[in-house]
Each structure stands twice: as C-alpha cells, then as structure tokens.
Amino acid sequence: MTALFRAGERVRVRRGFPPGHCRTPWYCRGHVGVIERLCGEFGNPEQLAYALSGEPRRPLYRVRFRQGEMWPRYAGPADDTIEIEIYEHWLEQADA
Numbered sequence: 158m159t160a161l162f163r164a165g166e167r168v169r170v171r172r173g174f175p176p177g178h179c180r181t182p183w184y185c186r187g188h189v190g191v192i193e194r195l196c197g198e199f200g201n202p203e204q205l206a207y208a209l210s211g212e213p214r215r216p217l218y219r220v221r222f223r224q225g226e227m228w229p230r231y232a233g234p235a236d237d238t239i240e241i242e243i244y245e246h247w248l249e250q251a252d253a
Contacts, residue, residue, distance in 0.1 A: 160195050160216040160218075160245065161216070161245055161248075162192045162195075162216075162218060162245070162248065162250075163192060163195075164192050164193065164194050164195070165191060165192060166191070166192045166250075167189055167190070167191055167250075167251035168189070168190060168191070168192060168218075168220060168248045168249065168250065168251050169187070169188070169189050169248070169249050169250070169251040169252075170185050170186050170187060170188055170190070170220070170243060170247055170248060171186065171187075171247050171248070171249060172186045172187045173186070173247070174186075175203075179203060180202040180203060180244065181243055181244070181247045182241060184227065185220075185222065185227065185241055185243070188222055188226065188227055189222075189226070189251045190220040190221055190222040190241075191220065191221050192218050192219075192220055192221075193218075193219040193220060193221045193240055194218070194219050195216060195217075195218055196217040196218060196219055196242060197216075197217060198214040198215060198216050198217070199211075199214055199215065199217050199244075200212065200214055200215075201213075201214075201215050201244065201246075202244070215244045215245055215246060216244070216245040217242055217243070217244050217245070218242065218243055218244075218245065218248065219240050219241070219242050220240065220241055220242075220243050220248070221238050221239070221240050222238060222239050222240075222241065223235075223236075223237070223238055224237040224238060224239055225237070227239065
C-alpha cells in the first residue's frame with residue numbers, strides 16, 4: 158500500500174463514530190493537523206481487536222495538532238502541540 162500523505166501536509170481527522178473498537182480518539186475527530194511523519198504500515202487495529210487478519214496493512218501517521226485549536230479553553234502557550242498516531246483511513250486532505 159502506498160501512503161497518501163507526506164510530512165508537512167495538512168489533514169483533517171474524519172468525524173466517524175462507528176460502533177465497536179476504534180483506535181482514533183474522539184477528541185481529535187474533525188480537527189485539522191499536520192503530518193509529522195509516516196510511522197510505517199501496520200495491521201488495522203479495528204479488525205485485529207476482533208481476531209481478524211487486519212489486512213491489508215494500513216499506513217500509520219503521527220499527526221501534530223495545536224492544543225489551542227483542539228481545546229478552545231486551553232490556557233497554555235499558543236505554540237503548544239499534541240501529537241497523535243492515526244491510521245490513514247481516518248484522515249482526509251484538509252482544505253487549504
């Protein structure tokens with residue numbers, strides 16, 4: 158599988174709320190971040206949780222978000238960030 162995104166690209170986390178096991182934290186869904194790096198390809202954890210094969214393997218990215226954009230009441234420094242590892246099927250190209 159070829160990775161769709163590269164370091165430095167802006168992406169949005171999908172707002173899905175599927176039933177069952179989900180590896181993507183709810184608090185980052187719908188938010189825009191920047192790809193920090195590609196971590197590699199791994200089995201899909203949403204399938205592995207149910208003893209399925211996890212195939213095809215999925216690209217996993219580390220995505221950086223500004224904390225002030227994720228949490229509007231965040232009182233820390235404006236340049237504080239949080240990094241979250243998110244599978245490609247949860248990401249989409251962000252509007253420029």
